Amino acid sequence: MADFLQFAFSGLTVGAIYALVALGFTIIYNASDVVNFAQGEFVMIGGMVTVFAYAAGLPLPVAALLAVIVAVFVGLALEWLAIEPARDAPPVTLIIITIGASIFLRGLAQVVFDKQFHSLPAFSGDEPIRIGGAALLPQSFWVLGSAIVIFLALYAFFNHTLTGKAVLATAANRFAARLVGINTTFVMALSFAVSAAIGAIAGVLVTPITLTSYDVGTLLALKGFASAMLGGMGNPIGAVIGGLLVGLLEAFGAGYINSEYKDAIAFLVILGVLFVMPQGLFGRSHTERV
Amino acid sequence: MLTIENLTSGYGRIEAVKGVDIHVEKGEIVTLVGANGAGKTTLLRAISGVQPITGGRILFEGEDISRLKPHQRVARAIAQVPEGRQVFGPLTIEDNLRLGAYRRNGKNSARYLERIYSIFPVLKARRNSIAGGLSGGQQQMLAIGRALMSGPKLLLLDEPSMGLAPILVDQILEAVKVMRAEGATVFLVEQNAFAALSIADRGYVIETGKIAFSGNARDLLEDERVKSAYLGL
Numbered sequence: 001m002a003d004f005l006q007f008a009f010s011g012l013t014v015g016a017i018y019a020l021v022a023l024g025f026t027i028i029y030n031a032s033d034v035v036n037f038a039q040g041e042f043v044m045i046g047g048m049v050t051v052f053a054y055a056a057g058l059p060l061p062v063a064a065l066l067a068v069i070v071a072v073f074v075g076l077a078l079e080w081l082a083i084e085p086a087r088d089a090p091p092v093t094l095i096i097i098t099i100g101a102s103i104f105l106r107g108l109a110q111v112v113f114d115k116q117f118h119s120l121p122a123f124s125g126d127e128p129i130r131i132g133g134a135a136l137l138p139q140s141f142w143v144l145g146s147a148i149v150i151f152l153a154l155y156a157f158f159n160h161t162l163t164g165k166a167v168l169a170t171a172a173n174r175f176a177a178r179l180v181g182i183n184t185t186f187v188m189a190l191s192f193a194v195s196a197a198i199g200a201i202a203g204v205l206v207t208p209i210t211l212t213s214y215d216v217g218t219l220l221a222l223k224g225f226a227s228a229m230l231g232g233m234g235n236p237i238g239a240v241i242g243g244l245l246v247g248l249l250e251a252f253g254a255g256y257i258n259s260e261y262k263d264a265i266a267f268l269v270i271l272g273v274l275f276v277m278p279q280g281l282f283g284r285s286h287t288e289r290v
Numbered sequence: 291m292l293t294i295e296n297l298t299s300g301y302g303r304i305e306a307v308k309g310v311d312i313h314v315e316k317g318e319i320v321t322l323v324g325a326n327g328a329g330k331t332t333l334l335r336a337i338s339g340v341q342p343i344t345g346g347r348i349l350f351e352g353e354d355i356s357r358l359k360p361h362q363r364v365a366r367a368i369a370q371v372p373e374g375r376q377v378f379g380p381l382t383i384e385d386n387l388r389l390g391a392y393r394r395n396g397k398n399s400a401r402y403l404e405r406i407y408s409i410f411p412v413l414k415a416r417r418n419s420i421a422g423g424l425s426g427g428q429q430q431m432l433a434i435g436r437a438l439m440s441g442p443k444l445l446l447l448d449e450p451s452m453g454l455a456p457i458l459v460d461q462i463l464e465a466v467k468v469m470r471a472e473g474a475t476v477f478l479v480e481q482n483a484f485a486a487l488s489i490a491d492r493g494y495v496i497e498t499g500k501i502a503f504s505g506n507a508r509d510l511l512e513d514e515r516v517k518s519a520y521l522g523l
């Protein structure tokens with residue numbers, strides 16, 4: 001029972017990070033049909049900028065805020081310089097552009113920062129909290145709590161503001177969105193900015209647990225993408241559930257089967273699900289997206 | 291109010307609109323009729339700025355709007371009800387309507403909503419349903435309502451009667467007359483020439499991208515060329 005709790009809790013913690021990355025994919029995908037493989041680099045930027053700003057003497061919250069701002073600028077620059085000029089290119093081209101951008105950002109991070117692993121102090125210390133025999137890190141509560149706040153904020157934005165609905169409208173029918181006067185270029189920029197911010201926050205939150213380095217984005221993008229696919233690309237609720245499921249699969253796979261195969265176990269299950277349900281667990285059918 | 295001068299537009303090498311001149315005065319209902327593929331939709335899209343033009347000008351209230359972005363044209367109070375309705379399927383009826391008021395940041399939505407619900411009561415009854423679940427006729431009402439939410443000075447309608455039962459066509463055309471009475475200027479594109487000409491002041495006939503002839507709506511209804519080609523008489 002203690003083991004089970006331990007695995008479940010660490011699975012949910014990592015899963016919450018995957019869910020945030022998957023949400024980043026979802027928001028950009030909905031606004032622009034672009035699958036942004038540079039999503040993981042936002043997480044890296046969040047962690048790395050915070051580490052270096054903190055080391056330079058800034059208080060942790062200020063360093064974190066700075067990191068989020070840097071990530072937002074990088075997201076906007078990516079959209080302006082790489083995506084917008086290729087707006088009418090086929091989706092495959094856009095995906096390749098984002099992969100290129102991701103490689104570029106990783107290279108840039110190697111130069112600007114370094115190739116070492118870095119950590120940050122946990123926000124509320126390292127003293128584990130014991131619940132039912134399991135030892136839980138306080139930082140995990142920060143991750144889960146922040147993820148919940150972000151989910152709720154996004155939910156409120158999309159359901160209770162006209163700008164949020166304009167993003168949904170653009171996702172549903174870009175052509176009609178332009179006809180009602182929605183500036184779809186702005187919506188694209190906004191979606192990149194929001195995704196970058198979410199990614200960076202995830203990076204700040206997770207660094208005290210998993211460390212960070214210039215190349216943490218690669219695997220996170222893969223996991224986040226897999227989560228989004230599992231949940232059904234384009235569905236925000238699906239992204240959250242997909243992320244949590246992948247996190248739990250990994251944790252239980254590592255705990256009960258073999259920690260060396262935890263990634264393989266997770267991907268096998270995802271492949272299995274997608275084989276049976278190509279649209280993902282909560283995917284909409286393609287005919288609905290005209 | 292709207293002056294189109296020598297407008298050309300197309301798709302790659304295909305020229306769909308080949309030097310069209312049209313003018314619409316404030317308060318008029320003007321219709322553009324023509325067969326399928328004549329270039330009507332291309333022209334309307336060009337007016338809204340969602341279709342690039344290759345030549346000519348579009349003037350609205352004396353201002354050249356040819357280079358403006360679509361949202362800047364909506365900001366000048368030009369609204370379009372596009373061909374095939376194009377509602378936001380996954381969103382509710384009421385959200386679709388509220389988005390129509392996007393150019394005003396949603397201000398005064400309640401007043402406009404009330405007005406639209408009184409014209410199309412069925413939309414009010416289903417206000418919280420998903421737009422994608424509506425019938426074709428109801429979606430057409432929604433598309434019109436969404437355009438009206440912006441408080442348009444100029445309303446562009448692209449074949450609002452397409453695929454609708456005659457009784458619904460009458461209801462839609464009746465609504466168009468109400469809009470004009472409330473101060474909107476209407477540019478109505480139709481294949482259903484008889485219905486369009488019977489509510490319009492003036493009409494243009496477009497054939498393969500060019501205006502073939504134009505005139506008073508009543509005269510066009512009597513015109514032998516129109517009768518044989520478009521009214522099936």
Ligand SMILES: Nc1ncnc2c1ncn2[C@@H]1O[C@H](COP(=O)(O)OP(=O)(O)O)[C@@H](O)[C@H]1O
Pocket residue numbers: 301304305306324325326327328329330331332333
């Ligand atoms: N997306 C498109 N790509 C290429 N050709 C098009 C496209 N849309 C319309 N056309 C062509 O442009 C011409 C005018 O079409 P359209 O403006 O839709 O006519 P209408 O609305 O009068 O039926 C037609 O010959 C049509 O085949």
Ligand SMILES: [Mg+2]
Pocket residue numbers: 327330331332373449
């Ligand atoms: Mg047409």
